[in-house]
Amino acid sequence: MDEPAPPRYSLRGPLALSRTGIDRAGHLRSAEDWLESAWKDPRSRAFVVADGAVAVLDEALLLGAPGDLPEGERFFLGLDDDGTAFFAVHVAGSHPDARAVGLRQAALRLGDRDVGLMVHAVALANWHENHRHCSRCGEPTTVALAGHVRRCRADGSEHFPRTDPAVIVLVSDGDDRCLLGRQARWPAGWYSTLAGFVEPGESPEQAVAREVAEETGVAVVSCAYAGSQPWPFPSSLMLGYYAIGDGVEPRPDGAEISEARWYSRAELLDAVGAGEVLLPPAISISRRLIEGWYGAELHSRPR
Numbered sequence: 001m002d003e004p005a006p007p008r009y010s011l012r013g014p015l016a017l018s019r020t021g022i023d024r025a026g027h028l029r030s031a032e033d034w035l036e037s038a039w040k041d042p043r044s045r046a047f048v049v050a051d052g053a054v055a056v057l058d059e060a061l062l063l064g065a066p067g068d069l070p071e072g073e074r075f076f077l078g079l080d081d082d083g084t085a086f087f088a089v090h091v092a093g094s095h096p097d098a099r100a101v102g103l104r105q106a107a108l109r110l111g112d113r114d115v116g117l118m119v120h121a122v123a124l125a126n127w128h129e130n131h132r133h134c135s136r137c138g139e140p141t142t143v144a145l146a147g148h149v150r151r152c153r154a155d156g157s158e159h160f161p162r163t164d165p166a167v168i169v170l171v172s173d174g175d176d177r178c179l180l181g182r183q184a185r186w187p188a189g190w191y192s193t194l195a196g197f198v199e200p201g202e203s204p205e206q207a208v209a210r211e212v213a214e215e216t217g218v219a220v221v222s223c224a225y226a227g228s229q230p231w232p233f234p235s236s237l238m239l240g241y242y243a244i245g246d247g248v249e250p251r252p253d254g255a256e257i258s259e260a261r262w263y264s265r266a267e268l269l270d271a272v273g274a275g276e277v278l279l280p281p282a283i284s285i286s287r288r289l290i291e292g293w294y295g296a297e298l299h300s301r302p303r
């Protein structure tokens with residue numbers, strides 16, 4: 001039997017949070033003498049990250065010399081093309097600067113280099129905040145490798161930042177309609193593509209088929225990878241897929257998904273125009289999957 005044809009859609013342009021302009025230079029994380037001199041070099045650039053926020057001035061990160069920043073956990077983030085070193089300082093509590101904005105607000109204002117720096121720093125900071133103790137023995141851990149490891153003082157074990165893979169999928173049917181759903185806990189009008197975490201021992205493609213079946217009863221007959229972006233809220237990596245499903249009437253699971261339905265392009269355009277469907281935010285891969293299927297940007301009321 002022939003394999004079912006894979007979906008033919010693609011994302012339009014780069015994903016907001018997958019941009020970067022920095023060489024992470026991981027080999028320098030253990031070069032302690034080099035790190036110390038880079039920290040003291042007034043040409044190096046650094047910024048504060050606290051509670052998922054950074055200070056933004058106009059369309060750029062507010063950067064300063066490392067020595068001018070408050071005390072905190074130091075993260076070495078890498079080098080730019082000129083060899084300038086970039087650091088973040090993670091401080092507890094709310095951000096000390098009134099110009100602080102979170103990643104969701106900053107992502108579309110910042111250029112490639114600054115988005116890459118911010119996503120890296122926020123993802124690290126989220127992990128450090130939630131992994132202060134050793135998972136083996138429960139003793140406190142300390143920062144090592146310029147922010148990219150925590151080490152246990154009692155047993156010497158090393159703990160690496162974790163990233164949780166999740167799949168997010170736009171399912172279309174034989175009539176080229178797309179399947180959108182809404183979670184019961186979302187405000188009225190919010191719709192999105194289907195998503196869920198990859199379980200242990202599972203491939204992303206298996207997770208796509210399982211999540212779609214669990215949430216809507218639709219069977220996936222083929223799927224194709226579309227693209228990915230980090231989603232550090234607090235630690236996900238979103239793996240985007242286009243899938244083709246059988247066109248059965250969706251049966252929402254009632255637990256995670258309270259409503260699900262197929263939309264033709266005309267139906268979706270009408271529903272968005274009438275404000276009945278509020279699309280996911282522009283920085284999300286979900287929005288980009290929908291627009292890739294639709295074939296153009298869609299303009300939705302903000303949600």
Ligand SMILES: [Zn+2]
Nearest residue numbers: 134137152155
């Ligand atoms: Zn330990």
